Structures are given as C-alpha cells and as structure tokens.
Amino acid sequence: MAKREALQELQIRIAKRLEQTETQSAATASWLGVRLGQQKILLPLQHSGEIHAVEGIHSLPYTLPWFVGVATLRGQIYGVVELAAFLPHISEQPANATANPKQRLVAINEAFGLNVMLRVDELEGLRSQEAFIRSEPAPHDAPAYYGNLFYDASNTAWQEINLQALVQTPQFLNINTHPDPAPEALPLLTGV
Secondary structure (H helix, E strand, C coil): CHHHHHHHHHHHHHHHHHHHHHHHHHCCEEEEEEEECCEEEEEEHHHEEEEEECCCCECCCCECCCEEEEEEECCEEEEEEEHHHHCCCCCCCCCCHHHCCCCEEEEECHHHCECEEEEECEEEEEEEHHHEEEEECCCCCCCCCEEEEEEECCCCEEEEECHHHHCCCHHHHECECCCCCCCCCCECCECC
16 A cells, blocks of 8 residues: 555655656657767667666576567566667777666667567656757768767767667668578567
C-alpha cells in the first residue's frame, strides 16, 4: 500500500514538473543531450522515447558486442544497444560500463517500429538551437545517420545522431555474429 501511495506521489510530482518544463522549454528544445565516454551526442527529441534506469538486462549469445542484450519494460521486450560501442568516431568508451550509476536507457520512438533502447553514459539535458554558437556538416567519412556537428559557447562539440536513419541501417538491424545473415540471423526486435 505504501509503495502504491509513493508511486502516485511520484507520478503527481513528475506530471507537475513536466507541465512546468513544457511551458518553459518544450517549444524551443530540439534535442536530448547525452554523453558517451567524453563525446557529447544530440538525439532529436521527436526520435526519442522514454528514459529508464539501467536494470534487468539479459545478455544473448551470438550477438555483436554492441548489442548488450534484452530488457523487459512494461511487459514488452526491448533490445539494448551500447550506443558508444556501435557508433564510429567515439573517442573514448567507458572503462566499466556496469559501474556507472549515471547510465540510462533511452528508448527509440516506437513510431519507428522497433523495440530498442540505447544505453548512454549520462543524460546532459534538453538542448535547443540557441545553445549552440556554430555548426558544421558531419565529417565526409561519417555514416549517413550522423547529422551536423554543433559547438556550444565553451567550444564543446556535440554530434547530432539521426535515430530514424540509424534504425534503418543494415548494420544496426543485424545483431548476429554469424557472417551469413541468412535464416539464422538475429534481427533486432521489431513490432510494437
């Protein structure tokens, strides 16, 4: 009973904070800022879903190293991807991914038809266009899902990642370590 009341209080507080936040920043916020190692990443808000604590992940055999495993969220199974391990051009990866209490799982918008969460090292908050002083195109050798590179007032680089383009790449959709992605391939969890 006490857990139920505490949960209801938490939901009320969250609803009030969301209401305040929406009026203050939702109109101008464009991205969710996250950190992967030392690299700052921007995930478009319209491509992102819910944010969750890192818990209850079950590893799977015969998957690529960046596919951490699966987790259950409200009765549905989600694939969990270590975003730092998947993305090229990430300078530093965390030394011990399981020891970081700031890690979070960011769900990809379910409108894309995939049950996937991205494990990130830390949330950096909402970011708007006004938070940056300049931008430049992604490096010429970057994957198609790399968006612009933005710089804030302290000259920190923030790499935009287009999650819609990311989830459509064959490399992201095939988690199998087997070289022949034929019948025994393990496709990423699809369907909602």
